[in-house]
Amino acid sequence: xxxxxxxxxxxxEAVKRxxxxxxxxxxxxxxxxxxxxxxxxxxxxxxxxxxxxxxNSTINSQxxxxxxxxxxxxxxxITEEERVAREILLNESPDVVLHVLDARNLERMLAxxxxxxxxxxxxxxxxxxxxxxxxxxxxxxxxxxxxxLGIPVIGAATARKRGLDDIRNAIANYRGPADVPFxxxxxxxxxxxxxxxxxxxxxxxxxxxxxxxxLQQDEEVFELVRALEGDGFVALEAKVxxxxxxxxxxxxxxxxxxxxxxxxxxxxxVVEFPEKRVVTLAEKISTxxxxxxxxxxxxxxxxxxxxYKFVGExxxxxxxxxLEGKLFEELFNPWVTAFIKGLIPWPIIQELFxxxxxxxxxxxxxxxxxxxxxxxxxxxxxxxxxxxxxxPRLALLVDRLFKHIGMSGRAVIPMVxxxxxxxxATMVTRTLETTRERIIATLLLALAIPxxxxxxxxxxxxxxxxxxxxxxxxxxxxxxxxxxxxxxxVMPGEPPMFYMELPPMRLPQxxxxxxxxxxxxxxxxxxxxxxFILASVLLWLGKVTGFFEKMIIAMTPVMASIGLPKETAVxxxxxxxxxxxxxxxxxxxxxxxxxxxxxxxxxxxxxxLFIPCVAQFLVMKNERGWKTAxxxxxxxxxFAYGSGYALNKxxxxxxxx
Amino acid sequence: MKxxxxxxxxxxxxxxxxxxEGQAFLDPEKMNIPLADPVYxxxxxxxxxxxxxxxxxxxxxxxxxxxxxxxxxxxxxxxMMDVLNIRGEDGDHRACQFEHLxxxxxxxxxxxxxxxxxxxxxxxPIPPGPCCDExxxxxxxxxxxxxxxxxxxxxxxxxxxxEDSKKMQKLMAMGVLPGNKITLVQSFPSxxxxxxxxxxxxxxNLAKEIFVRK
Numbered sequence: 078x079x080x081x082x083x084x085x086x087x088x089x090e091a092v093k094r095x096x097x098x099x100x101x102x103x104x105x106x107x108x109x110x111x112x113x114x115x116x117x118x119x120x121x122x123x124x125x126x127x128x129x130x131x132x133n134s135t136i137n138s139q140x141x142x143x144x145x146x147x148x149x150x151x152x153x154x155i156t157e158e159e160r161v162a163r164e165i166l167l168n169e170s171p172d173v174v175l176h177v178l179d180a181r182n183l184e185r186m187l188a189x190x191x192x193x194x195x196x197x198x199x200x201x202x203x204x205x206x207x208x209x210x211x212x213x214x215x216x217x218x219x220x221x222x223x224x225x226l227g228i229p230v231i232g233a234a235t236a237r238k239r240g241l242d243d244i245r246n247a248i249a250n251y252r253g254p255a256d257v258p259f260x261x262x263x264x265x266x267x268x269x270x271x272x273x274x275x276x277x278x279x280x281x282x283x284x285x286x287x288x289x290x291x292l293q294q295d296e297e298v299f300e301l302v303r304a305l306e307g308d309g310f311v312a313l314e315a316k317v318x319x320x321x322x323x324x325x326x327x328x329x330x331x332x333x334x335x336x337x338x339x340x341x342x343x344x345x346x347v348v349e350f351p352e353k354r355v356v357t358l359a360e361k362i363s364t365x366x367x368x369x370x371x372x373x374x375x376x377x378x379x380x381x382x383x384x385y386k387f388v389g390e391x392x393x394x395x396x397x398x399x400l401e402g403k404l405f406e407e408l409f410n411p412w413v414t415a416f417i418k419g420l421i422p423w424p425i426i427q428e429l430f431x432x433x434x435x436x437x438x439x440x441x442x443x444x445x446x447x448x449x450x451x452x453x454x455x456x457x458x459x460x461x462x463x464x465x466x467x468x469p470r471l472a473l474l475v476d477r478l479f480k481h482i483g484m485s486g487r488a489v490i491p492m493v494x495x496x497x498x499x500x501x502a503t504m505v506t507r508t509l510e511t512t513r514e515r516i517i518a519t520l521l522l523a524l525a526i527p528x529x530x531x532x533x534x535x536x537x538x539x540x541x542x543x544x545x546x547x548x549x550x551x552x553x554x555x556x557x558x559x560x561x562x563x564x565x566x567v568m569p570g571e572p573p574m575f576y577m578e579l580p581p582m583r584l585p586q587x588x589x590x591x592x593x594x595x596x597x598x599x600x601x602x603x604x605x606x607x608x609f610i611l612a613s614v615l616l617w618l619g620k621v622t623g624f625f626e627k628m629i630i631a632m633t634p635v636m637a638s639i640g641l642p643k644e645t646a647v648x649x650x651x652x653x654x655x656x657x658x659x660x661x662x663x664x665x666x667x668x669x670x671x672x673x674x675x676x677x678x679x680x681x682x683x684x685x686l687f688i689p690c691v692a693q694f695l696v697m698k699n700e701r702g703w704k705t706a707x708x709x710x711x712x713x714x715x716f717a718y719g720s721g722y723a724l725n726k727x728x729x730x731x732x733x734x
Numbered sequence: 735m736k737x738x739x740x741x742x743x744x745x746x747x748x749x750x751x752x753x754x755e756g757q758a759f760l761d762p763e764k765m766n767i768p769l770a771d772p773v774y775x776x777x778x779x780x781x782x783x784x785x786x787x788x789x790x791x792x793x794x795x796x797x798x799x800x801x802x803x804x805x806x807x808x809x810x811x812x813x814m815m816d817v818l819n820i821r822g823e824d825g826d827h828r829a830c831q832f833e834h835l836x837x838x839x840x841x842x843x844x845x846x847x848x849x850x851x852x853x854x855x856x857x858x859p860i861p862p863g864p865c866c867d868e869x870x871x872x873x874x875x876x877x878x879x880x881x882x883x884x885x886x887x888x889x890x891x892x893x894x895x896x897e898d899s900k901k902m903q904k905l906m907a908m909g910v911l912p913g914n915k916i917t918l919v920q921s922f923p924s925x926x927x928x929x930x931x932x933x934x935x936x937x938x939n940l941a942k943e944i945f946v947r948k
Contacts, residue, residue, distance in 0.1 A: 150907035151903075155904055155907075181930070181931035182930050182931050182932050185909040185932065329899060329902060330894070330911075330912070333906045334911060334913070337911050363933075364919075367926060367935075470935075473923070473924040473935035475923075476935075476937055477923045486924065486935075486937075574901065574940055575935070575936060575937040576904060576908065576937070577934065577935045577936075579926065579934060
């Protein structure tokens with residue numbers, strides 16, 4: 078978890094902290110951005126921020142650190158994201174906790190406010206998305222709610238910049254937590270009392286809240302209490318076990334129902350719903366997108382215009398032609414070559430910068446001229462789609478299908494993102510529920526999902542050989558399904574379950590999409606540019622020292638066994654650094670007329686399947702550990718070679734190409 | 735009218751003999767309760783039976799009462815088996831004790847909970863009560879898994895049935911709590927339901943575990 082620590086201001090005084098908590102998709106990240114001016118990726122997709130973002134904000138000339146937490150449904154945590162969010166409440170003791178919730182679902186979400194107040198956390202309630210709830214005709218009496226809860230309650234529509242000043246004022250004038258006014262049933266109160274009395278330590282959360290978490294068998298809270306109670310823990314644990322056993326049939330349910338009852342009383346007279354449910358246009362579009370009869374055609378339209386037309390034709394075609402073809406080949410490269418040659422007299426060093434594998438003429442040209450436009454257009458497409466709220470709908474549409482390859486519909490997001498950047502997608506697999514699902518997703522991303530850069534180059538490469546593109550496409554699809562089905566069969570563990578909140582569909586805001594694309598691009602370039610430069614340097618070294626020649630000779634029999642000329646070895650060595658780099662190498666070979674259609678297809682399939690780029694391998698190692706990453710790496714390499722071999726034989730035998 | 739347990743047993747035996755075995759009367763010898771027993775006087779006093787030539791006959795009101803008594807007995811048997819999972823002789827024995835608690839509206843609740851069963855575990859018919867007729871008239875499905883609903887149908891969440899407490903908590907956090915109103919929006923390829931103003935998508939396995947009623 079990348080957590081930046083900003084504990085002190087420049088003049089050394091302690092910084093006050095405000096933490097944003099709440100259900101997924103209620104506008105926490107938008108509020109964070111509005112308060113800090115920094116940008117976190119805001120998405121209309123439940124569960125995309127696993128990382129904790131921090132930023133500073135000056136409120137009433139006092140510096141506050143704002144902490145944005147992943148979405149949580151309850152302080153009794155279940156998922157990894159929820160645990161991260163609670164850690165912040167437990168370990169960082171924020172001075173103010175902003176509980177952000179969705180006005181339309183006040184009743185459901187207030188259950189967590191109750192928990193936060195009960196824990197004696199310094200809560201301010203932000204009732205967000207007021208604009209949409211008003212449009213739906215829901216009336217909320219915030220003053221009455223404030224009186225009943227005993228904490229500041231603010232109405233806001235952060236996406237429309239409404240209520241921000243009120244929130245800042247409330248933070249600046251905050252006066253400590255409320256007295257707990259919520260009483261449970263006599264039976265539960267007795268149980269709480271019995272456990273609470275045995276607790277002697279000093280805690281961040283109230284003993285009442287901790288007791289309830291203990292009774293819900295929260296392992297982490299057990300550890301926390303064990304550490305602080307010392308000798309008294311044995312008696313405490315025995316008591317908790319005793320009560321938990323007595324109420325084993327339905328403790329969770331009873332507690333939820335009691336809270337629901339408290340909330341019901343709280344909001345009676347506070348919320349007024351319209352007589353008739355207002356069906357908005359967004360809801361109608363939403364309906365179209367989830368019915369298979371209309372949803373599948375809609376998906377195809379989205380893919381055709383988004384991926385094929387926008388990313389493929391515009392990004393990989395028009396823009397690449399201008400940048401790579403015109404700007405680099407005709408203008409920049411000749412100029413920079415002349416410039417470097419004039420500056421540095423030694424040919425060997427000249428080679429390093431402007432030679433065949435030069436840092437500038439190859440590394441920089443690939444990165445900026447080819448990869449940048451493709452990836453940028455893809456990220457615009459992806460960010461736009463993400464903000465509309467389409468992905469959860471896509472997820473439910475494919476869930477049945479994905480279950481056959483061992484994943485739930487949720488995994489469709491990393492898979493689609495993989496078409497942009499497999500490395501980023503591998504990081505996103507951590508939002509999947511089970512380890513089993515994460516490993517299968519990581520494997521499929523490494524093996525069968527070509528990233529946008531690679532896809533662009535391969536499409537360009539194969540489009541010149543009719544039929545080749547189709548063979549390549551069918552191969553990739555079949556191998557994806559085959560490996561998925563096999564992995565689902567072989568991998569031990571429970572099949573995944575699928576559940577997902579569907580956020581309302583919205584028209585994305587232009588600035589949001591652009592900033593999001595920008596942040597992703599920034600990340601992408603920080604990640605890949607050093608690799609491109611490293612690759613150029615290593616290739617140059619290999620060429621200068623003659624090691625390269627030896628490698629090519631060593632790999633010639635391997636290449637020959639799958640029917641490829643020895644020059645393709647270069648592309649495969651490139652491919653180790655980045656798959657698209659390798660594919661671009663094939664592009665050069667094809668331009669020289671060294672390969673026929675069959676060889677091109679075999680090479681493209683093998684290279685697409687082949688070892689992911691170095692960056693992806695490193696992320697795989699970080700996310701899944703050395704053992705799994707190495708196993709996947711080895712499997713992928715062997716499988717790629719095997720598939721290339723089989724495909725070559727098949728093509729020779731049938732003479733299709 | 736509150737009858738003794740023994741009186742209820744006689745009514746049951748009489749109902750079975752008359753309604754299911756086609757006899758005109760019940761021979762008290764078969765019950766091992768001699769005619770001298772005060773229970774017959776109790777039943778006669780309520781005008782449910784009459785004793786003629788040493789045999790027990792129904793009076794019209796008694797027939798209805800017998801019907802409801804046998805209904806309670808068989809509902810109790812279903813309850814033992816379906817819900818409490820007590821089977822065999824032990825189940826029969828407990829059902830006999832339990833049935834006497836099922837009067838004054840409790841039978842209606844149990845019947846609704848068991849979704850208006852038509853047969854007892856031994857395959858004998860359970861005489862329908864007014865609640866069953868009403869449910870049939872309304873096309874009421876009773877308490878069923880969400881998978882049985884048609885898109886657009888509304889209901890109320892009755893209970894969640896899952897062994898997995900994590901799953902249960904997840905569902906409860908999403909607002910799937912007994913008593914909440916729920917609308918099934920779509921059932922294929924995944925289930926979509928609405929609680930309040932939020933929509934959720936779940937797979938079939940989860941949908942099977944949410945039980946709803948009209």
